[in-house]
Amino acid sequence: MTVLHAAAIFAVGIAAGTVNTVVGSGTLLTFPTLLAFGYAPLVANVSNNIGLVPGTVSGAWGYRRLLAGQRARVLPLAVASTLGGIIGAVLLLSLPPSAFAAIVPVFIAVALLLIVAQRPISRWLATDRGAPRTGASASARLGVACSGVYGGYFGAAQGILLLAILGLTVDDELQRLNAAKVVLAGTVNCVAGVIFVFVAHVNWAVAGLIAAGSLLGGMFGARFGQRLSPTVLRWLIVIVGVVAIVKLL
Numbered sequence: 001m002t003v004l005h006a007a008a009i010f011a012v013g014i015a016a017g018t019v020n021t022v023v024g025s026g027t028l029l030t031f032p033t034l035l036a037f038g039y040a041p042l043v044a045n046v047s048n049n050i051g052l053v054p055g056t057v058s059g060a061w062g063y064r065r066l067l068a069g070q071r072a073r074v075l076p077l078a079v080a081s082t083l084g085g086i087i088g089a090v091l092l093l094s095l096p097p098s099a100f101a102a103i104v105p106v107f108i109a110v111a112l113l114l115i116v117a118q119r120p121i122s123r124w125l126a127t128d129r130g131a132p133r134t135g136a137s138a139s140a141r142l143g144v145a146c147s148g149v150y151g152g153y154f155g156a157a158q159g160i161l162l163l164a165i166l167g168l169t170v171d172d173e174l175q176r177l178n179a180a181k182v183v184l185a186g187t188v189n190c191v192a193g194v195i196f197v198f199v200a201h202v203n204w205a206v207a208g209l210i211a212a213g214s215l216l217g218g219m220f221g222a223r224f225g226q227r228l229s230p231t232v233l234r235w236l237i238v239i240v241g242v243v244a245i246v247k248l249l
Helices: 003-022 027-036 041-062 071-094 104-116 118-129 138-153 158-169 174-199 204-225 230-248
Strands: none
Touching (some): 003 027, 027 041, 041 174, 071 138
16 A cells, blocks of 8 residues: 555545534545555445444544433434444345445435425424424334444445434434434444454455544534534535435446
């Protein structure tokens, strides 16, 4: 690995850590970069997954103010994320790489539509159920577990899927849901990463460079993301999601 090669991976790790914390989809920066440098897809995927874990930790720490009071909600959802992440990681190591390729863009497109229509749909659901949805409901746990399966398998735009699910199943401000998203996505990455350490081939030089970069990016992303208004954040999510769909197609 040359110095320029290492510097590029470190830099894209910073960018991915920032994007993951603010919106999600940092994998769409790191994964293609690793492929362009000649790493095998599976090696690139698992090394990238492990490398992005420190970024989610620093991002969650940066969002700690907005996480205050969410413990009773986040803990059961984190359990759901853990189960989903385990299943997704096992699927990654068991199924052919093309297994989810056709449906990933569809997942992201549906998530974007749900985010755009979140307010009217949430109002309708609240009226229909007659009570605010503030806790970890069964539908929230199921949705988070399913997003965990996807995140453990590949992870690109996992944050967008999580925000769409949380926006429809939990009645709270978008910024607070975004803080919960950072924790839940990080849980999936961490669980899948532990599995990959023991049963997959990891390029530790690549993982270390991405980890160092994502750690810095997570801190920067938390500071930047909290300054965005809900409207700006929502449309930033949509823009990133559309770019993700185009790249995956």
